[in-house]
Amino acid sequence: MTDEEFREKYGRDPVKPGQHTKVKVYWDRIIIAIILLALLIFGVVKIISAIAGAFSGGGESSSKAEPAAAAAKSDSSSEENDSKEADKMQFTVCIDPGHGGDDGGAQNEEATRFEKDDNLALALVIRDELTAMGVNVVMTRDSDVFVELDDICKIANDANADLFVSLHRNSASAHFYGFEVWVNNHEPKADTQLAANILSAIDRVGISDNRNVNYGYIGDSQTNYQVNRQTHMPSCLVEMGFITNDEDNRLFDQNRDSYAVAIAEAVVKTAEELGIIDENGTRLIDHPYLSTKPQWDEKTQTYLTEDGVSVYADFIDPNAEDKNVKREDVKTQ
Ligand SMILES: [Zn+2]
Incomplete structure (x- = not known):
């Protein structure tokens, strides 16, 4: 068919092979136009968001932080004990893993x-259990290092641990x-209660023998383990x-994590029983909880008084003993 015939039949010019390149150029232009349009929309959106940001006073950092915080929130809310974790237990416990570094402590025969x-x-x-419950935990060490006994007591006292x-x-x-717990030989009630609660808790997990709460130092009731002598709080x-x-x-290897949970729960239970916190974890006293054992004075390296009047007496009450301790019988098994 000639061009003439084509025009006659279809009423327009035939498309020639060379003319297809025209179509290609046309597509190039469309792509360029789309890119320019996209850039324009992007620019407009940017400007609008900048204006909106300026008006809300937040700026870019806050608009980025919000979705991140929301994501974190939705992550934790999927956990069962979310509300428990969110609540703060308003007291401090000092956990002291004995020995460390060059001081290996006791060892097995081999x-x-x-x-x-x-x-x-x-x-x-x-520590992890207590932290998950919202308790403030102070560790005397959290790695394989040696800490002097004086420093261990100082860490607890300086932290105002309860x-x-x-x-x-x-x-x-x-x-x-068998398993046993040691308390200051003045037999302070709060300290005994802490010890008894811990021993009962690990006994429920399962121990070879309950060797009871004991007072003083092994083989010598007239003296004390230093950590039970120089710490101010129930220990x-x-x-x-x-x-x-x-x-x-x-038993230790098999039950280690269960013992840890039991001890953590016993610590919280004791804090409630002593009236440091209520059942919601809200703090009930406005000072560090004080043991009724004789109070050790760091500076003079002696007990403050013979009868154990508190070093905190100036800001608690001379009768701290009566204020602090619930006069309930303590179960020691
Ligand atoms: Zn030891």
Whole structure:
């Protein structure tokens, strides 16, 4: 068909092969136009958002932070105990994993297992449990380092901790077994209550033998473990079984996390029972909780008074003993 014939038949010029390049150029133009339009829309949106940002006073950083915070919120709300985690338990506990660094503490017969490692491993789980419950936790160490006993007590006292728990493991000949807790030999009620609650809690998890809450120092009731002497708050030293006994080691390894949960719950229970916090975790007293054991004076390295009048007497009350402690019988088993 000639061009003439084509025009006659279709009423327009035929499209020639060379003319297809015209179509290509046309598409190029459309693409360029689309890009220009996109850039224009982007620019307009930018300007509008900048104006909106200026009016809301937030700026870019806050508009970015909001979705991030919302995302974090929706993440945690999926957890079961979200409301429990969100609540603050308004008290401080000091957790002391005994020994550390060059001081390995007790060890098993083969010298393959050291007390310092067991104490730290347990303490870290207790810390995490308490922190998850909203308790403020102060650690005397959270790694394999040695801390002097004087410094351990100072850490707890300077932090105004309300309760103090020292974690240890016993050692003796292989036929000794069982779990026990040590308290100041003045037999302070609050300290005893903390010790008894912890021992009952780990006993419910399962221990080889309940060797009771004891007063003073092993083999000498006239003296005290330093952490039970120089700390101002109710304190106890927990002996988590004998590292020299295979069954106690097996129980420790098997139940370590359960013991940690039990100890954490016993600490919170004690804080409630002593009236440091109410059942919602709200603080009820406006000072660090004070043990009725004789109060140690850091500067003079002596007890402040013979009868144990508080070093905090100037801001609590000379009768701190009566104010602090619920006069309830303490169960020691
Ligand atoms: Zn020890």
